[in-house]
Amino acid sequence: MTGTNQPTFGLDNVSMLQGTLMGHPLWQYLASFIWILLSFMLAYVVDWLMTHVLRRLTAKTETDLDDKLLEILHKPVKLIVCLVVLSVGIHVFAWPDWVEKIISVLFSIMVAGTVVYVAMRMVDLLLGFVETRFLSGDTQLATMMLPVLGKTIKVFVVIIGVLTTAQYLGLPITSVLAGLGVGGVAVALAAQNTLANLFGSITILTDRPFRVGDRIQIEKYDGVVEQIGLRSTRIRTLEGHLVVIPNKIVADSAINNVSMRPNIRETFSLSLTYDTPAERVQEAVNILKEIFAAHPMTHDVIVFWKTYAAASLDIFVVYWCKTRDYREFARALQEINLEIKRRFDAAGLEFAFPTQTIYLRQENT
Incomplete structure (x- = not known):
């Protein structure tokens, strides 16, 4: 059976x-x-x-x-x-x-x-x-x-x-x-911090607010992302220091991704001496507009006589540089500054510097 x-x-x-x-x-x-x-x-x-x-x-x-x-x-x-x-x-x-x-x-x-x-x-x-x-x-x-x-x-x-x-x-x-x-x-x-960092890394990798190689500003740090790990993110600051930030903090912080900006915006002022006639101030404004119009890396340029400063007549300039790379921006900025110096020297336009005029009054005794 x-x-x-x-x-x-x-x-x-x-x-x-x-x-x-x-x-x-x-x-x-x-x-x-x-x-x-x-x-x-x-x-x-x-x-x-x-x-x-x-x-x-x-x-x-x-x-x-x-x-x-x-x-x-x-x-x-x-x-x-x-x-x-x-x-x-x-x-x-x-x-x-x-x-x-x-x-x-x-x-x-x-x-x-x-x-x-x-x-x-x-x-x-x-x-x-x-x-x-x-x-x-x-x-x-x-x-x-x-x-x-x-x-x-x-x-x-x-x-x-x-x-x-x-x-x-x-x-x-x-x-x-x-x-x-x-x-x-x-x-x-016992492992809540480890788990928080792990979930932080998952958030970073899925949401992707930045990638390796991006320059970011987070908390008080400004630098380039070198590594995104499971526990932490490593940033090389502009001074060359390596900063390790737990991913929990990264995921909970406001992040400024500098590398994701479409262009670089720059502003500056040029100061002319007070004895510059109005026609010459207008000439300086026109020279600046010509310089920026001729440069291939600039766009959306604004040039105008802004204010009477304490010791100068200030012309204000706002422009955008067509690059995300800071080295390219620095190269374009130097070219622009050199051309401004050449054109202003050729036109006889003098830059102002902080001065004080002192009047001496002699009283009769």
Whole structure:
């Protein structure tokens, strides 16, 4: 008699197989051997179908995603088919209850482990597809965000796999979850700064207020971003100092991304002496307009006589330089200043400097 009335291929009716070995009829051994052989044969057939028939179909598609998916699945599916058939055949024997329990647990763990392995491989496949399809031009986000996301998803996959298997095996997962909840609260309290920095890095990498190489102003610091890590962001200040700022602070702070400005705006004043006639002041304004109109890097220029200062007549200039790069701006600024000096010298226009006129009054005694 079999343990669970499994098919015995009619061997239990063969008289010559009614003898016993270690307390079990001979036909049970032969039936179990046939089940084992059948499991391997069926697994081989499934594997052949996936590696030959399905592979020909996937080869006709334009994407290689289905090819990679088939590569991931064919061995685990082969193993699961083999395990399922073996689990049926192994019950030909009338095992004691404790043996049945062990066999059931082992097969459940192997199947669950295989499913979890497939899920983790598919996570890698999915993230690889996302990187190739959507993040091919953003190496910073791809190299930092995707590994963290992949590990996080895999941890959840393992946890779900363990809990599902435990529930299937009848283990008291409610008490386990309660214990994990208490432990999770303790860990979260101990690592809240680390978690805050981690979520800060995720915010930076997804919102992207700046990238590596951008010049930013944050808090009291002004410099170029050298690295965006999982815990902190490194900035090289204009003075050459390396500043490490936790990502929690970066995510919560107002950030001025200097590199993202479309142009550089510049303002300055030119001071003429008080003895300059009005016509000559107008000439100075016209010279400045001509200089800026002729320079290829400037636009939206405003030049006007602004005010009577304490010791000078001040002409105010506002203009935009067509660049984001500070070195290019500095080069253009020097060219403009040199041309102003040449033109003003040629026109005989004198720059004012702070002066004081002192009147001496002599009283008769």
